[in-house]
Amino acid sequence: MEVRCRAPGKIILAGEHAVVHGAAAIAASIDLYTEVRISLHPSGQENELLELDLKDMGLNLSWPCSQLKEVLGDCSADGSVLVSCTSEKLELLSGLVAQKNTPQENVQLNSGLYAFLFLYTSILGYKPGKAVVTSELPMGSGLGSSASFCVALSGALIALSEGFSLKTKEKKDQFSFRKNDLELISKWAFEGEKIIHGKPSGIDNTVSTFGNMIKFKKELKTTNPMMPLNSTTPLKMLITDTRVGRNTKSLVSSVSERVLRHPDTMSSVFNAINSISDELALLVESPAEYKVEVSEKEEKLKELMQMNQGLLQCIGVSHESIETVVRTTMKEKLVSKLTGAGGGGCVLTFVPTLLSAAVTEKVISELEQCGFRCFMVEVGGPGVQVFPC
Numbered sequence: 001m002e003v004r005c006r007a008p009g010k011i012i013l014a015g016e017h018a019v020v021h022g023a024a025a026i027a028a029s030i031d032l033y034t035e036v037r038i039s040l041h042p043s044g045q046e047n048e049l050l051e052l053d054l055k056d057m058g059l060n061l062s063w064p065c066s067q068l069k070e071v072l073g074d075c076s077a078d079g080s081v082l083v084s085c086t087s088e089k090l091e092l093l094s095g096l097v098a099q100k101n102t103p104q105e106n107v108q109l110n111s112g113l114y115a116f117l118f119l120y121t122s123i124l125g126y127k128p129g130k131a132v133v134t135s136e137l138p139m140g141s142g143l144g145s146s147a148s149f150c151v152a153l154s155g156a157l158i159a160l161s162e163g164f165s166l167k168t169k170e171k172k173d174q175f176s177f178r179k180n181d182l183e184l185i186s187k188w189a190f191e192g193e194k195i196i197h198g199k200p201s202g203i204d205n206t207v208s209t210f211g212n213m214i215k216f217k218k219e220l221k222t223t224n225p226m227m228p229l230n231s232t233t234p235l236k237m238l239i240t241d242t243r244v245g246r247n248t249k250s251l252v253s254s255v256s257e258r259v260l261r262h263p264d265t266m267s268s269v270f271n272a273i274n275s276i277s278d279e280l281a282l283l284v285e286s287p288a289e290y291k292v293e294v295s296e297k298e299e300k301l302k303e304l305m306q307m308n309q310g311l312l313q314c315i316g317v318s319h320e321s322i323e324t325v326v327r328t329t330m331k332e333k334l335v336s337k338l339t340g341a342g343g344g345g346c347v348l349t350f351v352p353t354l355l356s357a358a359v360t361e362k363v364i365s366e367l368e369q370c371g372f373r374c375f376m377v378e379v380g381g382p383g384v385q386v387f388p389c
């Protein structure tokens, strides 16, 4: 039995960090994906293994299934019953990963490996199998690599879990998940994100699962924290990867520490960011038929992004490299803001409809001279997808 699942990365147009503290945020999927292919081996053989092949890193790891069972103990392994990773279990998982001597320069990868072992064994138990992972997303750069990894993995595992059948689409050989399955996949991915991030809001796994553009606010939990948005105009975004490494977990906890030091002030900043997200949601859904209406709408969008970047700087998650991108693009009156957790990583620059190719090229060339890497992305594509093998 074999299945292939892919899930997109994302950009956050407004509201990162504030969303962890209850404010609204706007996110959209992008056309860069993580793909997880899992094949199950027949059970009852000798030396059964769980293998993980991280193709982009050239890293091959394996654990004997008997060892996993001995260390982690009996588990119910039911994909339909959600469980969270306890701190005791995390200890055991870190022991299993520590034996593998993963490259020292990439210790942050370990939390991804804990999430892998947790999700696999919680959903499929100790069935022997092999997972092969490839990703088009730069890892740890603000484009949701952790969430797309957890969503693609949860999707593949759920598709292979007992009693599960995929909905066959009209077209031959095409499968899709049902809405309930998508919700389950997103929830499992959230459990994985908790292992990697510490305190995720849930926005990244939600947008990676459902795709398109969403408004997300934790307070809406009584109903659904996610509201799909129908963007009326295509948004073109230039992404600049500053190549400055950072990790979401420590940035999120640095903001929480600032909240403890300045609770009232930080609450006012989060309120301001919440208003930016609310305004942006109305704006992207508002129709704009004529050139003048489009450019008015784009001017407002630019202003909102600019204000959001200012507030992100004020909560301490910008970085010298991000400020360099903001200044460089501003020379051509283009607005940029960090996306994701900040502290380096990727920066978004809004590309207005009427911007000439020559100006775009000039900006890209200047950014590349600073040592950054630039690329354009399509905003608002599909979420998690499953393919038969």
Ligand SMILES: Nc1ncnc2c1ncn2[C@@H]1O[C@H](COP(=O)(O)OP(=O)(O)OP(=O)(O)O)[C@@H](O)[C@H]1O
Residues within 6 Å of the ligand: 034, 054, 108, 109, 110, 111, 112, 113, 133, 134, 135, 138, 139, 140, 141, 142, 143, 144, 145, 146, 147, 149, 196, 197, 204, 246, 247, 248, 249, 339, 340, 341, 342
């Ligand atoms: N393809 C992958 N294979 C294994 N682990 C991965 C993969 N992609 C991401 N991870 C895990 O996620 C971690 C990066 O997650 P992190 O949340 O810090 O960054 P991000 O998701 O790229 O950015 P952001 O959360 O700001 O959008 C990696 O260090 C690794 O543990």
Ligand SMILES: C[C@@](O)(CCO)CC(=O)[O-]
Residues within 6 Å of the ligand: 012, 015, 016, 017, 018, 019, 020, 142, 144, 197, 199, 200, 201, 202, 203, 204, 248, 252, 339, 340, 341
């Ligand atoms: C920084 C943050 O707001 C977005 C990371 O993409 C964290 C989260 O919401 O989980």
Ligand SMILES: [Mg+2]
Residues within 6 Å of the ligand: 144, 145, 146, 147, 197, 204, 248
């Ligand atoms: Mg992440």
